[in-house]
Amino acid sequence: MMTTEAPRTDGALAGLARFCYRRRRLVFLAWIVGVLAVAFIGFGYGAAPDNDMSGGGSGSAKAQALIEKHFPERQGDTLTLAIKADKGIDDPAARRKIEKVIADLDASPITGPVTSPYQDKNLVTKDRRIARTIIPLTEKDAKKTEVKPLVDTVKQASGDGVSLGLGGERAEKAETPKQSPADGVGVLAAAVILFIAFGSLVAMGLPIVTALMAILGGLALTKLSGYLVPAPDFTVVFAALIGLGVGIDYALFIVTRYKDGLQEGDDPESATVNAITTAGHAVLFAGTTVVIAMLGLVVMGQRLMTGVAIGASATVLVTMIAAVTLLPAFLGFIGHKINSLRLPRRTSRRPVSAGGPAPTRRTPAERWARTVQRRPLVAAVLAGAALLVLAAPALSMRLSLPDASVQPHDRSSYTSYKILSEGFGPGYSAPLIFATEAGSKDELGPAVEAVGATEGIAYVTPPQVSKDGEAATFTAFPKTGFQDEATTHLVHKLRDDVLPKAPAGDKVYIGGPNAAAIDYSQETGSRLPLMIAVVIVLSLVLLIALVRSVTIALQAAVMNLLSIGAAYGVLVAVVQWGWFGSALGFATDMPVTTWVPLVMFPVLFGLSMDYEVFLISRVREEYERTGDTRTAVTRGLARTAKVITAAAAIMIAVFTTSVLGPDVSIKQVGLGMAVAVFIDATIVRMMLVPAVMELCGKANWWMPGRRAPKTTSAAQAGVGERAEV
CATH class of the missing domain: 3.30.70.1320 (Multidrug efflux transporter AcrB pore domain like)
Structure with missing residues (x-):
């Protein structure tokens, strides 16, 4: 026999929800005071950004160290x-x-x-x-x-x-407008989507207010974390982008579950406790996955990327805490007024996300799931092929750091680049600075001659010896520009072939902004596979613990990799190949900014796991209720389609509006993540997931040491009750 299982009301989350609901004035006051205090300290006395991407044992880092030590007169911007x-x-x-x-x-x-x-x-x-x-x-x-x-x-x-x-770098930064106006557009777009989804101004406002309060505190902590680990100036913008998206989404999932509870007849307190113990539990798992994925950047061994990881993780962590503490307090104030100030609609029907017996009339999501399940192999092949086609351009991805040549053409820095390129050659803005501990010009002479005779070098300056006589330096200007692939090949040729063959050339290091950008890109590319492996393994462990299935966890990992690869491919096609680039605000074709795919992967993998958690958690509930995978997938998809679609639309709106901003790197991040979320919410969740789960059948729920649940014929027929054996 199967018995109805009521939601847990004695766990830690239930106790937390009940406390925040009953002590809502205290919780709200604590949040107000805490956020204002942290914001005052963080924004008033936070650490200054550090944009020095050099360091480590690269040739450019060694050259820079020699110049800083022996040529102090060259320091300064x-x-x-x-x-x-x-x-x-x-x-x-x-x-x-x-x-x-x-x-x-x-x-x-x-x-x-x-x-x-x-x-x-x-x-x-x-x-x-x-x-x-x-x-x-x-x-x-x-x-x-x-x-x-x-x-x-x-x-x-x-x-x-x-x-x-x-x-110059300072001139570029000085004339680059702030990113904040685009963030405001993102909030407005999210509000419109929430109003359409909920049909109520009150329900719309709760996720936004909760997210904004959490982001304010999170960004202040991001500024303060710079004292522990330095972070570049784009960290705050990046953290705001992520925090706004996940903060609204997490609150959206909980508010949706709360509304369902009220419609099922629960009182506001019980609906709040149920929402936190179900959707709130999934939020904590999902947010933890994002944080762990972000901390995967630490394995890159780059101090600034570690700063980005810690700063962004702090913002996500605060949004998680707000979702399970501040939001229950807000729900306590709102109560049954959650549907106040409604959008005029026709007679409402029971929402597909509500519990209890399934509606007699199938929803579009249910009909779509059944269609996919009738031809699962065809659907899986079509979806997989589409993702692979979209991912194909990623194989030709080039990485670099932006310079004046890729800035909007109305900028003074771009005008400077064009004039200097015309008069002194495109390589004038991409100088290669050579440094060595050789003590005289004669010792450095053969290396200077070898470099000057190399194809691709326009001209070389005479060597200069430091005042202490312990180091020497000279500069070579390539014939090609900073972003030109030929410049990268030239640097490798000088290091691998030209300098080693010159007397004492093995002690000469190539530095300067150009070489530093090349070294940073090469180091990033070499360590990226390690980060990907760490993020996948840690995320799999979390997902297995939540859904209690090795098979589903592996499916999620593969599908997430496919959707992220497709986003990378679209990014390359737009930014590097120039497809629709001008329409999206990119002034010219350019390589992908080195750190963009680096930070995109953990964030997107974590966000993809978010949707996986919310979908599979509901599918798991239905499977335990019925014991039938097909029915569980159909109902799980039907009961989460609306909320996941709204959540994805919010994410896409937030990320897409960053394309309106002035920073070319942030534009790339926003474009790539918007594409990834769209692909994940459509091709992956609506097509690939139901098709693959249909193909796997009972194997979906394989877990070492666990037997499949026994069910009655009534359950297999689809009795819509949560049950246990």
Whole structure:
């Protein structure tokens, strides 16, 4: 016989939900005070970002260490003023304009002495139409607000036959707008989706308010975590993107279960406890999976990626805690008013997500599941083939860090890049800086000659010896630009073939921003498989513990890999190949930013596991109720289709709106993750999962040492009660 099993009301989660519901004023006050205090400290006194991607034992890191040790005069940031005059820089009108700009830049309190191109002929092209000059910054970490006036001065002076551009990392950052407006669009889009899904302004507002409060506290902790582990400046934007998506989704799942409980006749407190012990339990598993997946970045051994992992994990952790503590308190205040301020609709029907007997009339999700189950092999092959086709471009993925050449064309930094490339060659913005401990120019001479004679090198500067006489350096400019694949091949050729054959060349290291970006990309590519393996193994252990099935866990891992691979493929096609790139706001074709696939994988794997957890948890409930896999999958899909679709739509909206932002790397992250979530919620969840589970049958529930449950004929016929043997 089978007996109806009531939801647990004596567990830790049930006790927590009951406490937060009954002591809602205390819980709400504690959250307000806590968030405001952490936000004040975090945003007011948080750690400054660290964008130094170098380090480790790479050749560029060794070159940088030598330069920092023996050439202290070269430390500090610089800007480059690029000048182009149609009539030549000696034209009286052009000269007056150019000299005024140089004087204004020289007068700034954050700049050092500026050498005029009229004083040094090496700064001017032979036709005297294009010139350049270096502007040293006296402050090591000049603020955007300090550099922005310099950029504005240069942009405003351009015109009347004279083009001016201010380049350099600080100039790029100074003229890059903040990402926040796009985040606001994401919140608005999420609100619209929630209102359509719930049909109530009150139900719509709960997930958003809960998520925003959690994100505020989480981002403040992200800023503070920088004191323990340094993190780059994109960490806060990335954490906000992830936190907003998962925070709203987690609250959405719990609110949906709460509404179902009220419709089944539960009082508000019982509905809250039931929602937390069911959907809240799944939220904790799902959030833990995301955190563990993010912490997989630690195995990369890169200190900044470790900072990203810890910072983003802190935000996700706070959203999880808010979902099972703050949200029950809100539900205590709302009670039966959850459906207040409703959207006018026709007579409502019993929602597919409610428990109890299945509706007599099948929902679209049930009919779709039955269609897939009638031809499971065909569905699985079609879905798998589609994912493989989408993933194919990922095989040609190239990694690099963005520079001025890939910025929007209205930026001063891009103008500087174009002028310098035209006058001094595209390799001027991609210098290779060689450093060695050789003590004289004569010792370095053979290496200088060998480098200068290498195909692909435009010219080489004379070697310079440090003041202490213990190191020497010289610079070579390639004929190709920073993002050109030929530049990468050139660096490897110099390291592997040219320098080893030159006398003492094995002690010469190649550094500079270009070589550092190449080394960082190579290091990332070599360690990425290890991170993928660690994330998969840890996520599998968690999923097996939740769904109690090795087979389903393995299915989830394979499907997640396919959907992430497809997202990588679409990213390559858009960003690197240029398919629809301009329509999506990418100024030009470019390699994928090195850290983008690195942070995308753990986040997407964790988010995919989220949907797997919510779907399979419901399928598991139905299987324990009926003992029939086909019925369990059909009903599980029907009862979660609406909420998973809404959750996925929110994620897609949040991620897609980041494409509206100004940062090319964040745009890539948003595009890739939006595509992955769309694929996961459609091809994977709606087609591949029911097809594969139909093919596996009873094997879906294989777990070492466990026997399949016995069921009665009534259960096999589909009696819609949760039951136990």
